Amino acid sequence: MADASTPPPKMTVAELEAFLEQEFPQVFGAGKLYHVEDVAHRFARMRCRYDPGQLRPGGTISGPTMMTLADTGLYVAILASIGPVGLAVTTNLNVNFLKKPAPRDLIAECRLVKLGKRLAVGEVAIWSDGEGEELVAHATGTYSIPPER
Incomplete structure (x- = not known):
């Protein structure tokens, strides 16, 4: 993933999980479905654990579930790259649903x-675990990073 010229991540997986649990208990508290699997500078790999409560009519995983995974993943990639900046916020999120997961x-x-001083732009590839790497969704997002104080 990283070569010798790539800086190490500013936060580890354990540090990110603890930060998210503290700052976003509604998503990362008890019984959480979203997990950080790996991070590097400008990169995050996330998992959303399957739960039947995520299904929408027609038996497919809901769009909001995939949107939360994309949004959270980009946020984690930013935090892994710049450190614990809780006020980095989503300014745009675009999701293309490609296939029934x-x-x-x-x-x-x-x-x-x-990854600039005030803006970060990223992309997310989402697929169903064990189904190959054919994408079920692709997202792009922009985040505003607050100025250092």
Whole structure:
């Protein structure tokens, strides 16, 4: 993933999980479905554990589930790259739903294509675990990073 010229992540998986549990207990508290699997500078790999409560009519995993996975994954990639900046916020999120996801865990790989002082832009590839890497959704997002104080 990283070469010798790539800086190490500013937060580990354990540090990110603890930060998210503290700052976003509604999503990362007890019984959480979203998990950080791996991070590197400008990168995060996330898992959304399958739960039948995520299904919408027609038996497919809901769009909001995949949107939360994409949004959270990009946020984690940013925090892994700049450290615990709780006030980095989503300014745009665009999701293309490409294929009905299987009723399994979802995997998201998130890469930042731009990481500036005030803005970060990234993309997310989402697929069903164990179903190959054919995408079920693709997302892009922009985040505002607050100025350092």
